[in-house]
Amino acid sequence: MRYLNLVLVAVLLSVSSCSKSKQTSIAPIVTPIVVNPVNTTLKDMPFKFGASVNARLLENNPAYKALVIKEFSSLTTENALKFATVHPLEGHYDFTDATNIVNLALANGKRIHGHTLNWYKSLPAWVTNFQGTTADWENLLKTHIQTVVGQFKGKIASWDVVNEAFEDDGTYRNSIWVQKLGTDYIARAFEYAHQADPNALLFYNDYGQEYSTAKRTAILNLVNNLKSRGIPIHGIGLQMHTRYNQSDANITSAITTAAATGLMVHISELDIALNPDNNQALTYTATLAEQHAAKYKSIVKAYYAIPKAQQYGITTWNVTDADSWIPTEYSRPDWPLPFDASYQRKAAYQAILDGVK
Numbered sequence: 001m002r003y004l005n006l007v008l009v010a011v012l013l014s015v016s017s018c019s020k021s022k023q024t025s026i027a028p029i030v031t032p033i034v035v036n037p038v039n040t041t042l043k044d045m046p047f048k049f050g051a052s053v054n055a056r057l058l059e060n061n062p063a064y065k066a067l068v069i070k071e072f073s074s075l076t077t078e079n080a081l082k083f084a085t086v087h088p089l090e091g092h093y094d095f096t097d098a099t100n101i102v103n104l105a106l107a108n109g110k111r112i113h114g115h116t117l118n119w120y121k122s123l124p125a126w127v128t129n130f131q132g133t134t135a136d137w138e139n140l141l142k143t144h145i146q147t148v149v150g151q152f153k154g155k156i157a158s159w160d161v162v163n164e165a166f167e168d169d170g171t172y173r174n175s176i177w178v179q180k181l182g183t184d185y186i187a188r189a190f191e192y193a194h195q196a197d198p199n200a201l202l203f204y205n206d207y208g209q210e211y212s213t214a215k216r217t218a219i220l221n222l223v224n225n226l227k228s229r230g231i232p233i234h235g236i237g238l239q240m241h242t243r244y245n246q247s248d249a250n251i252t253s254a255i256t257t258a259a260a261t262g263l264m265v266h267i268s269e270l271d272i273a274l275n276p277d278n279n280q281a282l283t284y285t286a287t288l289a290e291q292h293a294a295k296y297k298s299i300v301k302a303y304y305a306i307p308k309a310q311q312y313g314i315t316t317w318n319v320t321d322a323d324s325w326i327p328t329e330y331s332r333p334d335w336p337l338p339f340d341a342s343y344q345r346k347a348a349y350q351a352i353l354d355g356v357k
């Protein structure tokens with residue numbers, strides 16, 4: 001529309017300037033001046049804007065790959081660096097998927113964020129069945145972290161070192177890591193990662209920081225404790241798997257309290273559910289699209305208000321509604337991302353751009 005308007009204006013100007021010139025019998029030649037349409041992408045945001053990417057889709061789906069290359073300035077490995085993928089058997093690592101993502105990112109000038117060195121999920125059977133002393137478990141943790149970080153030293157800019165260590169009530173999740181090593185394994189995980197790549201930026205990553213103040217407080221206490229002990233931690237990841245009716249106040253509090261630690265803040269797994277109540281019959285309407293867009297815009301605005309040096313970036317979890325994990329995970333129709341299932345930009349896309357205007 002805007003493009004058409006510009007062409008029209010150009011044509012009218014050209015006609016009117018001809019009519020002012022000396023009258024001749026020759027009809028004015030109308031030369032449309034072609035003005036390039038503004039082709040802004042998410043790469044043009046004033047902070048990094050990324051997506052978590054799927055190794056299989058990058059391999060098999062050229063349209064997906066082209067969209068990823070076109071739109072994003074940062075890529076997070078969706079599953080390629082999870083324990084079960086990268087270290088499926090004791091002593092055996094498989095870096096194939098991660099290497100493909102890293103090479104694609106580097107070839108296209110994109111930052112890479114590694115997800116995740118430690119989690120209670122996605123553990124291979126050899127870990128859940130592992131028998132050993134405390135020292136053996138410590139060695140397992142350390143060797144895994146240092147082998148994976150070391151493999152991509154100087155290429156992967158940043159890591160989610162520990163993912164989802166807390167329950168929503170703010171207590172430590174009773175993960176296998178806590179059971180075997182106690183809660184301070186978290187500090188050592190950061191130290192091990194730092195030793196393997198001293199230039200990598202290290203994040204604690206979790207969800208629910210917008211809706212649970214207990215969880216938020218527990219995370220802030222952890223992070224401040226690590227900082228005060230000189231443990232190398234550089235940022236907080238707010239996953240932000242949220243919903244269209246989450247309050248702006250809650251979201252802003254999560255962002256500003258994280259920023260108050262002085263660390264970098266990464267909105268690391270953003271998606272906005274439109275069907276949080278699992279209505280199987282729900283359909284996507286213009287009203288929902290507008291509400292979706294409004295929430296994307298308010299999140300971007302709140303994020304853009306924290307100090308520039310702390311804006312590590314915003315990353316959506318997956319790229320389009322066709323590859324979002326939400327419909328599969330919750331067995332429901334949903335439309336959480338800024339691109340639709342046909343890879344077209346939704347209202348939310350423009351809202352993200354508008355959030356920094």
Ligand code: XIL
Nearest residue numbers: 078079115163207239241269317325
């Ligand atoms: C999800 C992936 O997107 C799915 O493909 C996989 O089956 C399960 O994990 N929080 C996280 C991510 O930190 O690792 C999760 O990713 C989504 C929730």
